[in-house]
Amino acid sequence: MHPKSNYIIMKKLSILLCALVAMTACSTKQNNADTTSTKSLIVYYSQTHATEQVAKTLQNMIGADIEAISAVMPYDGDFQQTIARCQEEMSANILPELNPMQKNIADYDTIYLGYPVWFGTFAQPMAALIGMNDFAGKVVIPFCTFGSGGLNTTSDQLKEKLQNATILPGYGVRNARIAAAETEVRQFLINSGIIAGEKVSLPEFGESQEITEETKKIFDAACGSYQMPLGTPVTFSSRSIENGTEYLFNVEMNGTASGRIYVTAMDGAEPEFTQVER
Ligand SMILES: Cc1cc2nc3c(=O)[nH]c(=O)nc-3n(C[C@H](O)[C@H](O)[C@H](O)COP(=O)(O)O)c2cc1C
Structure with missing residues:
Protein backbone atom coordinates (compact mmCIF):
# COMPACT_ATOMS: atom_id res chain seq x y z
CA MET A 1 0.00 0.00 0.00
CA HIS A 2 1.17 3.52 -0.78
CA PRO A 3 2.60 5.21 2.36
CA LYS A 4 0.23 8.13 1.81
CA SER A 5 -2.88 5.87 1.89
CA ASN A 6 -1.47 4.29 5.02
CA TYR A 7 -1.22 7.71 6.57
CA ILE A 8 -4.80 8.58 5.54
CA ILE A 9 -6.17 5.34 7.06
CA MET A 10 -4.24 5.96 10.30
CA LYS A 11 -5.50 9.52 10.46
CA LYS A 12 -9.13 8.39 9.88
CA LEU A 13 -8.73 5.75 12.56
CA SER A 14 -7.34 8.22 15.05
CA ILE A 15 -10.21 10.67 14.36
CA LEU A 16 -12.67 7.82 14.91
CA LEU A 17 -10.90 6.88 18.13
CA CYS A 18 -10.97 10.50 19.39
CA ALA A 19 -14.68 10.71 18.60
CA LEU A 20 -15.31 7.47 20.47
CA VAL A 21 -13.31 8.66 23.50
CA ALA A 22 -15.19 11.96 23.46
CA MET A 23 -18.56 10.20 23.27
CA THR A 24 -17.64 7.85 26.13
CA ALA A 25 -16.41 10.76 28.25
CA CYS A 26 -19.60 12.64 27.56
CA SER A 27 -21.87 9.74 28.47
CA THR A 28 -19.84 9.05 31.65
CA LYS A 29 -20.29 12.67 32.63
CA GLN A 30 -24.02 12.43 32.06
CA ASN A 31 -24.20 9.23 34.08
CA ASN A 32 -22.27 10.86 36.89
CA ALA A 33 -24.57 13.82 36.83
CA ASP A 34 -27.57 11.50 36.99
CA THR A 35 -26.34 9.48 39.95
CA THR A 36 -24.89 12.30 41.99
CA SER A 37 -27.66 14.85 41.58
CA THR A 38 -30.10 14.06 44.39
CA LYS A 39 -33.22 16.08 44.93
CA SER A 192 -22.43 15.33 57.73
CA GLY A 193 -20.57 16.10 54.47
CA ILE A 194 -23.59 17.94 53.04
CA ILE A 195 -21.94 21.34 52.65
CA ALA A 196 -18.27 22.26 52.37
CA GLY A 197 -16.34 23.48 55.38
CA GLU A 198 -14.00 22.45 58.14
CA LYS A 199 -15.27 19.40 60.03
CA VAL A 200 -15.03 19.54 63.80
CA SER A 201 -14.55 16.24 65.57
CA LEU A 202 -14.89 16.34 69.33
CA PRO A 203 -12.82 14.16 71.67
CA GLU A 204 -14.58 11.22 73.34
CA PHE A 205 -16.05 11.84 76.79
CA GLY A 206 -13.63 10.84 79.55
CA GLU A 207 -14.10 8.22 82.27
CA SER A 208 -17.33 8.20 84.22
CA GLN A 209 -16.86 9.78 87.65
CA GLU A 210 -18.82 10.30 90.86
CA ILE A 211 -20.51 13.68 91.16
CA THR A 212 -18.38 16.26 92.94
CA GLU A 213 -19.54 19.42 94.66
CA GLU A 214 -18.29 21.45 91.70
CA THR A 215 -20.06 19.34 89.05
CA LYS A 216 -23.27 19.33 91.13
CA LYS A 217 -23.15 23.14 91.01
CA ILE A 218 -22.68 23.08 87.23
CA PHE A 219 -25.60 20.66 86.87
CA ASP A 220 -27.85 22.78 89.08
CA ALA A 221 -26.92 25.99 87.26
CA ALA A 222 -27.77 24.36 83.91
CA CYS A 223 -30.86 22.36 84.85
CA GLY A 224 -32.23 23.80 88.10
CA SER A 225 -34.46 26.43 86.51
CA TYR A 226 -36.09 24.13 83.92
CA GLN A 227 -39.88 24.02 84.28
CA MET A 228 -39.85 20.41 85.46
CA PRO A 229 -37.37 18.32 87.42
CA LEU A 230 -34.85 16.67 85.14
CA GLY A 231 -33.47 14.22 87.67
CA THR A 232 -30.60 13.88 90.12
CA PRO A 233 -27.10 13.51 88.70
CA VAL A 234 -25.32 10.34 89.81
CA THR A 235 -22.24 10.18 87.60
CA PHE A 236 -20.69 12.41 84.96
CA SER A 237 -18.00 12.46 82.31
CA SER A 238 -16.58 15.45 80.46
CA ARG A 239 -14.61 16.55 77.43
CA SER A 240 -12.96 19.76 76.27
CA ILE A 241 -14.73 21.73 73.57
CA GLU A 242 -13.72 25.02 71.97
CA ASN A 243 -13.78 27.68 74.72
CA GLY A 244 -15.23 25.43 77.39
CA THR A 245 -16.18 22.00 78.68
CA GLU A 246 -19.05 19.69 77.86
CA TYR A 247 -20.46 17.43 80.57
CA LEU A 248 -22.56 14.33 80.20
CA PHE A 249 -24.55 13.61 83.37
CA ASN A 250 -26.24 10.31 84.09
CA VAL A 251 -29.36 11.10 86.05
CA GLU A 252 -31.88 9.16 88.03
CA MET A 253 -35.40 9.85 89.22
CA ASN A 254 -36.89 8.17 92.26
CA GLY A 255 -33.80 6.00 92.48
CA THR A 256 -34.07 4.70 88.89
CA ALA A 257 -31.71 5.59 86.04
CA SER A 258 -33.69 7.99 83.87
CA GLY A 259 -31.40 9.31 81.17
CA ARG A 260 -28.44 11.43 80.20
CA ILE A 261 -28.18 15.19 80.13
CA TYR A 262 -25.65 17.14 78.05
CA VAL A 263 -24.44 20.37 79.63
CA THR A 264 -22.04 22.91 78.17
CA ALA A 265 -20.04 25.25 80.39
CA MET A 266 -18.46 27.88 78.16
CA ASP A 267 -15.75 30.13 79.56
CA GLY A 268 -17.36 33.19 81.17
CA ALA A 269 -20.96 32.01 80.57
CA GLU A 270 -23.62 30.28 82.69
CA PRO A 271 -23.72 26.50 82.09
CA GLU A 272 -26.72 25.35 80.03
CA PHE A 273 -28.11 21.98 79.13
CA THR A 274 -28.31 21.25 75.43
CA GLN A 275 -30.45 18.12 75.49
CA VAL A 276 -31.84 15.31 77.57
CA GLU A 277 -31.71 11.76 76.25
CA ARG A 278 -34.20 9.33 77.80
C1 LIG B 1 -48.36 19.26 73.13
C2 LIG B 1 -46.89 19.52 73.40
C3 LIG B 1 -46.10 18.50 73.90
C4 LIG B 1 -44.73 18.71 74.11
N1 LIG B 1 -43.98 17.66 74.56
C5 LIG B 1 -42.64 17.83 74.69
C6 LIG B 1 -41.83 16.73 75.09
O1 LIG B 1 -42.28 15.61 75.28
N2 LIG B 1 -40.49 16.95 75.25
C7 LIG B 1 -39.94 18.16 75.02
O2 LIG B 1 -38.73 18.30 75.20
N3 LIG B 1 -40.69 19.24 74.62
C8 LIG B 1 -42.01 19.10 74.44
N4 LIG B 1 -42.79 20.15 74.03
C9 LIG B 1 -42.14 21.43 73.70
C10 LIG B 1 -41.95 21.61 72.19
O3 LIG B 1 -41.28 20.50 71.64
C11 LIG B 1 -41.12 22.87 71.89
O4 LIG B 1 -41.75 23.98 72.43
C12 LIG B 1 -40.88 23.05 70.38
O5 LIG B 1 -39.74 23.83 70.21
C13 LIG B 1 -42.05 23.70 69.67
O6 LIG B 1 -41.72 23.78 68.30
P1 LIG B 1 -42.51 24.73 67.29
O7 LIG B 1 -42.27 26.16 67.75
O8 LIG B 1 -41.88 24.48 65.97
O9 LIG B 1 -43.93 24.39 67.32
C14 LIG B 1 -44.16 19.98 73.84
C15 LIG B 1 -44.98 21.02 73.38
C16 LIG B 1 -46.33 20.79 73.17
C17 LIG B 1 -47.21 21.91 72.63
Whole structure:
Protein backbone atom coordinates (compact mmCIF):
# COMPACT_ATOMS: atom_id res chain seq x y z
CA MET A 1 0.00 0.00 0.00
CA HIS A 2 1.17 3.52 -0.78
CA PRO A 3 2.60 5.21 2.36
CA LYS A 4 0.23 8.13 1.81
CA SER A 5 -2.88 5.87 1.89
CA ASN A 6 -1.47 4.29 5.02
CA TYR A 7 -1.22 7.71 6.57
CA ILE A 8 -4.80 8.58 5.54
CA ILE A 9 -6.17 5.34 7.06
CA MET A 10 -4.24 5.96 10.30
CA LYS A 11 -5.50 9.52 10.46
CA LYS A 12 -9.13 8.39 9.88
CA LEU A 13 -8.73 5.75 12.56
CA SER A 14 -7.34 8.22 15.05
CA ILE A 15 -10.21 10.67 14.36
CA LEU A 16 -12.67 7.82 14.91
CA LEU A 17 -10.90 6.88 18.13
CA CYS A 18 -10.97 10.50 19.39
CA ALA A 19 -14.68 10.71 18.60
CA LEU A 20 -15.31 7.47 20.47
CA VAL A 21 -13.31 8.66 23.50
CA ALA A 22 -15.19 11.96 23.46
CA MET A 23 -18.56 10.20 23.27
CA THR A 24 -17.64 7.85 26.13
CA ALA A 25 -16.41 10.76 28.25
CA CYS A 26 -19.60 12.64 27.56
CA SER A 27 -21.87 9.74 28.47
CA THR A 28 -19.84 9.05 31.65
CA LYS A 29 -20.29 12.67 32.63
CA GLN A 30 -24.02 12.43 32.06
CA ASN A 31 -24.20 9.23 34.08
CA ASN A 32 -22.27 10.86 36.89
CA ALA A 33 -24.57 13.82 36.83
CA ASP A 34 -27.57 11.50 36.99
CA THR A 35 -26.34 9.48 39.95
CA THR A 36 -24.89 12.30 41.99
CA SER A 37 -27.66 14.85 41.58
CA THR A 38 -30.10 14.06 44.39
CA LYS A 39 -33.22 16.08 44.93
CA SER A 40 -33.85 17.23 48.49
CA LEU A 41 -37.04 18.39 50.16
CA ILE A 42 -37.37 19.99 53.57
CA VAL A 43 -40.80 19.17 54.94
CA TYR A 44 -41.70 20.34 58.40
CA TYR A 45 -44.43 21.08 60.91
CA SER A 46 -44.13 23.95 63.34
CA GLN A 47 -46.75 25.27 65.72
CA THR A 48 -44.90 28.14 67.39
CA HIS A 49 -42.20 28.78 64.73
CA ALA A 50 -39.12 27.30 66.40
CA THR A 51 -38.91 24.33 64.00
CA GLU A 52 -39.77 26.69 61.15
CA GLN A 53 -36.73 28.75 62.03
CA VAL A 54 -34.47 25.70 61.82
CA ALA A 55 -36.16 24.64 58.54
CA LYS A 56 -35.49 28.04 56.97
CA THR A 57 -31.90 28.07 58.21
CA LEU A 58 -31.40 24.67 56.60
CA GLN A 59 -32.94 25.86 53.37
CA ASN A 60 -30.65 28.90 53.23
CA MET A 61 -27.68 26.61 53.59
CA ILE A 62 -28.59 23.76 51.25
CA GLY A 63 -31.02 25.44 48.85
CA ALA A 64 -33.53 22.54 48.89
CA ASP A 65 -37.25 22.79 48.16
CA ILE A 66 -39.25 23.41 51.31
CA GLU A 67 -42.82 22.90 52.46
CA ALA A 68 -44.62 23.35 55.75
CA ILE A 69 -47.44 20.92 56.49
CA SER A 70 -50.61 21.92 58.27
CA ALA A 71 -53.63 20.23 59.81
CA VAL A 72 -57.13 20.81 58.44
CA MET A 73 -58.11 21.59 62.04
CA PRO A 74 -55.05 23.65 63.04
CA TYR A 75 -53.43 23.37 66.44
CA ASP A 76 -54.03 27.03 67.12
CA GLY A 77 -54.78 26.90 70.84
CA ASP A 78 -52.39 27.99 73.56
CA PHE A 79 -49.92 25.62 75.18
CA GLN A 80 -52.42 24.10 77.64
CA GLN A 81 -55.08 23.68 74.96
CA THR A 82 -52.58 21.99 72.66
CA ILE A 83 -51.48 19.68 75.47
CA ALA A 84 -55.12 18.77 76.17
CA ARG A 85 -56.01 18.16 72.50
CA CYS A 86 -52.85 16.19 71.92
CA GLN A 87 -53.42 13.96 74.96
CA GLU A 88 -57.00 13.32 73.88
CA GLU A 89 -55.94 12.42 70.33
CA MET A 90 -53.07 10.26 71.46
CA SER A 91 -55.13 8.27 73.92
CA ALA A 92 -57.79 7.69 71.23
CA ASN A 93 -55.09 6.87 68.65
CA ILE A 94 -56.26 9.68 66.37
CA LEU A 95 -54.03 11.52 63.91
CA PRO A 96 -55.09 14.82 62.38
CA GLU A 97 -56.16 15.14 58.76
CA LEU A 98 -53.58 17.17 56.83
CA ASN A 99 -54.10 19.77 54.13
CA PRO A 100 -52.78 18.45 50.80
CA MET A 101 -49.12 19.15 50.13
CA GLN A 102 -47.95 21.12 47.10
CA LYS A 103 -44.79 19.04 46.70
CA ASN A 104 -44.75 15.29 46.20
CA ILE A 105 -42.43 13.33 48.48
CA ALA A 106 -42.12 10.66 45.77
CA ASP A 107 -40.24 13.19 43.57
CA TYR A 108 -37.35 13.52 46.04
CA ASP A 109 -34.43 11.33 47.12
CA THR A 110 -33.53 13.02 50.41
CA ILE A 111 -36.16 14.24 52.82
CA TYR A 112 -35.32 16.52 55.74
CA LEU A 113 -38.15 15.89 58.22
CA GLY A 114 -38.66 18.67 60.77
CA TYR A 115 -40.95 18.57 63.81
CA PRO A 116 -41.38 19.72 67.39
CA VAL A 117 -41.21 16.92 69.95
CA TRP A 118 -44.65 16.38 71.52
CA PHE A 119 -44.88 13.91 74.40
CA GLY A 120 -41.60 12.30 73.46
CA THR A 121 -42.58 11.72 69.84
CA PHE A 122 -43.22 13.67 66.63
CA ALA A 123 -45.85 16.40 66.78
CA GLN A 124 -49.18 14.92 65.67
CA PRO A 125 -49.19 16.42 62.12
CA MET A 126 -45.73 14.96 61.45
CA ALA A 127 -46.88 11.59 62.77
CA ALA A 128 -49.77 11.81 60.26
CA LEU A 129 -47.43 12.69 57.39
CA ILE A 130 -45.10 9.80 58.24
CA GLY A 131 -48.02 7.38 58.39
CA MET A 132 -49.48 8.31 55.01
CA ASN A 133 -46.38 8.53 52.79
CA ASP A 134 -44.07 5.97 51.28
CA PHE A 135 -40.46 6.64 52.25
CA ALA A 136 -39.05 3.42 50.77
CA GLY A 137 -35.59 4.03 49.33
CA LYS A 138 -35.44 7.61 50.63
CA VAL A 139 -32.69 9.09 52.72
CA VAL A 140 -34.30 10.80 55.71
CA ILE A 141 -32.55 13.44 57.82
CA PRO A 142 -34.57 14.36 60.93
CA PHE A 143 -34.42 17.75 62.61
CA CYS A 144 -36.42 18.84 65.60
CA THR A 145 -36.89 21.37 68.38
CA PHE A 146 -37.90 20.54 71.92
CA GLY A 147 -38.21 21.85 75.45
CA SER A 148 -35.72 19.37 76.89
CA GLY A 149 -34.95 16.65 74.33
CA GLY A 150 -36.20 13.97 71.98
CA LEU A 151 -33.86 13.80 68.99
CA ASN A 152 -32.58 10.35 69.94
CA THR A 153 -36.00 8.87 70.74
CA THR A 154 -37.69 10.26 67.63
CA SER A 155 -34.78 9.16 65.41
CA ASP A 156 -35.20 5.64 66.80
CA GLN A 157 -38.94 5.83 66.20
CA LEU A 158 -38.30 6.89 62.59
CA LYS A 159 -35.99 3.89 62.11
CA GLU A 160 -38.72 1.65 63.47
CA LYS A 161 -41.52 3.17 61.36
CA LEU A 162 -39.64 3.70 58.10
CA GLN A 163 -37.69 0.49 57.82
CA ASN A 164 -37.21 0.80 54.05
CA ALA A 165 -35.66 4.25 54.35
CA THR A 166 -32.18 5.21 55.47
CA ILE A 167 -32.41 7.42 58.54
CA LEU A 168 -29.26 9.51 58.93
CA PRO A 169 -28.15 11.26 62.13
CA GLY A 170 -30.21 14.39 62.67
CA TYR A 171 -30.08 17.76 64.37
CA GLY A 172 -32.06 18.87 67.41
CA VAL A 173 -32.09 22.02 69.50
CA ARG A 174 -33.83 23.16 72.64
CA ASN A 175 -36.38 25.87 72.06
CA ALA A 176 -34.59 28.02 74.66
CA ARG A 177 -31.33 27.79 72.65
CA ILE A 178 -32.83 28.49 69.23
CA ALA A 179 -30.39 31.40 68.77
CA ALA A 180 -27.58 28.84 68.55
CA ALA A 181 -29.29 26.96 65.70
CA GLU A 182 -27.70 28.85 62.81
CA THR A 183 -24.12 28.06 63.88
CA GLU A 184 -24.99 24.52 64.94
CA VAL A 185 -26.93 23.70 61.76
CA ARG A 186 -23.99 24.87 59.63
CA GLN A 187 -21.57 22.67 61.59
CA PHE A 188 -24.02 19.77 61.47
CA LEU A 189 -24.22 20.06 57.66
CA ILE A 190 -20.44 20.31 57.35
CA ASN A 191 -19.83 17.35 59.66
CA SER A 192 -22.43 15.33 57.73
CA GLY A 193 -20.57 16.10 54.47
CA ILE A 194 -23.59 17.94 53.04
CA ILE A 195 -21.94 21.34 52.65
CA ALA A 196 -18.27 22.26 52.37
CA GLY A 197 -16.34 23.48 55.38
CA GLU A 198 -14.00 22.45 58.14
CA LYS A 199 -15.27 19.40 60.03
CA VAL A 200 -15.03 19.54 63.80
CA SER A 201 -14.55 16.24 65.57
CA LEU A 202 -14.89 16.34 69.33
CA PRO A 203 -12.82 14.16 71.67
CA GLU A 204 -14.58 11.22 73.34
CA PHE A 205 -16.05 11.84 76.79
CA GLY A 206 -13.63 10.84 79.55
CA GLU A 207 -14.10 8.22 82.27
CA SER A 208 -17.33 8.20 84.22
CA GLN A 209 -16.86 9.78 87.65
CA GLU A 210 -18.82 10.30 90.86
CA ILE A 211 -20.51 13.68 91.16
CA THR A 212 -18.38 16.26 92.94
CA GLU A 213 -19.54 19.42 94.66
CA GLU A 214 -18.29 21.45 91.70
CA THR A 215 -20.06 19.34 89.05
CA LYS A 216 -23.27 19.33 91.13
CA LYS A 217 -23.15 23.14 91.01
CA ILE A 218 -22.68 23.08 87.23
CA PHE A 219 -25.60 20.66 86.87
CA ASP A 220 -27.85 22.78 89.08
CA ALA A 221 -26.92 25.99 87.26
CA ALA A 222 -27.77 24.36 83.91
CA CYS A 223 -30.86 22.36 84.85
CA GLY A 224 -32.23 23.80 88.10
CA SER A 225 -34.46 26.43 86.51
CA TYR A 226 -36.09 24.13 83.92
CA GLN A 227 -39.88 24.02 84.28
CA MET A 228 -39.85 20.41 85.46
CA PRO A 229 -37.37 18.32 87.42
CA LEU A 230 -34.85 16.67 85.14
CA GLY A 231 -33.47 14.22 87.67
CA THR A 232 -30.60 13.88 90.12
CA PRO A 233 -27.10 13.51 88.70
CA VAL A 234 -25.32 10.34 89.81
CA THR A 235 -22.24 10.18 87.60
CA PHE A 236 -20.69 12.41 84.96
CA SER A 237 -18.00 12.46 82.31
CA SER A 238 -16.58 15.45 80.46
CA ARG A 239 -14.61 16.55 77.43
CA SER A 240 -12.96 19.76 76.27
CA ILE A 241 -14.73 21.73 73.57
CA GLU A 242 -13.72 25.02 71.97
CA ASN A 243 -13.78 27.68 74.72
CA GLY A 244 -15.23 25.43 77.39
CA THR A 245 -16.18 22.00 78.68
CA GLU A 246 -19.05 19.69 77.86
CA TYR A 247 -20.46 17.43 80.57
CA LEU A 248 -22.56 14.33 80.20
CA PHE A 249 -24.55 13.61 83.37
CA ASN A 250 -26.24 10.31 84.09
CA VAL A 251 -29.36 11.10 86.05
CA GLU A 252 -31.88 9.16 88.03
CA MET A 253 -35.40 9.85 89.22
CA ASN A 254 -36.89 8.17 92.26
CA GLY A 255 -33.80 6.00 92.48
CA THR A 256 -34.07 4.70 88.89
CA ALA A 257 -31.71 5.59 86.04
CA SER A 258 -33.69 7.99 83.87
CA GLY A 259 -31.40 9.31 81.17
CA ARG A 260 -28.44 11.43 80.20
CA ILE A 261 -28.18 15.19 80.13
CA TYR A 262 -25.65 17.14 78.05
CA VAL A 263 -24.44 20.37 79.63
CA THR A 264 -22.04 22.91 78.17
CA ALA A 265 -20.04 25.25 80.39
CA MET A 266 -18.46 27.88 78.16
CA ASP A 267 -15.75 30.13 79.56
CA GLY A 268 -17.36 33.19 81.17
CA ALA A 269 -20.96 32.01 80.57
CA GLU A 270 -23.62 30.28 82.69
CA PRO A 271 -23.72 26.50 82.09
CA GLU A 272 -26.72 25.35 80.03
CA PHE A 273 -28.11 21.98 79.13
CA THR A 274 -28.31 21.25 75.43
CA GLN A 275 -30.45 18.12 75.49
CA VAL A 276 -31.84 15.31 77.57
CA GLU A 277 -31.71 11.76 76.25
CA ARG A 278 -34.20 9.33 77.80
C1 LIG B 1 -48.36 19.26 73.13
C2 LIG B 1 -46.89 19.52 73.40
C3 LIG B 1 -46.10 18.50 73.90
C4 LIG B 1 -44.73 18.71 74.11
N1 LIG B 1 -43.98 17.66 74.56
C5 LIG B 1 -42.64 17.83 74.69
C6 LIG B 1 -41.83 16.73 75.09
O1 LIG B 1 -42.28 15.61 75.28
N2 LIG B 1 -40.49 16.95 75.25
C7 LIG B 1 -39.94 18.16 75.02
O2 LIG B 1 -38.73 18.30 75.20
N3 LIG B 1 -40.69 19.24 74.62
C8 LIG B 1 -42.01 19.10 74.44
N4 LIG B 1 -42.79 20.15 74.03
C9 LIG B 1 -42.14 21.43 73.70
C10 LIG B 1 -41.95 21.61 72.19
O3 LIG B 1 -41.28 20.50 71.64
C11 LIG B 1 -41.12 22.87 71.89
O4 LIG B 1 -41.75 23.98 72.43
C12 LIG B 1 -40.88 23.05 70.38
O5 LIG B 1 -39.74 23.83 70.21
C13 LIG B 1 -42.05 23.70 69.67
O6 LIG B 1 -41.72 23.78 68.30
P1 LIG B 1 -42.51 24.73 67.29
O7 LIG B 1 -42.27 26.16 67.75
O8 LIG B 1 -41.88 24.48 65.97
O9 LIG B 1 -43.93 24.39 67.32
C14 LIG B 1 -44.16 19.98 73.84
C15 LIG B 1 -44.98 21.02 73.38
C16 LIG B 1 -46.33 20.79 73.17
C17 LIG B 1 -47.21 21.91 72.63
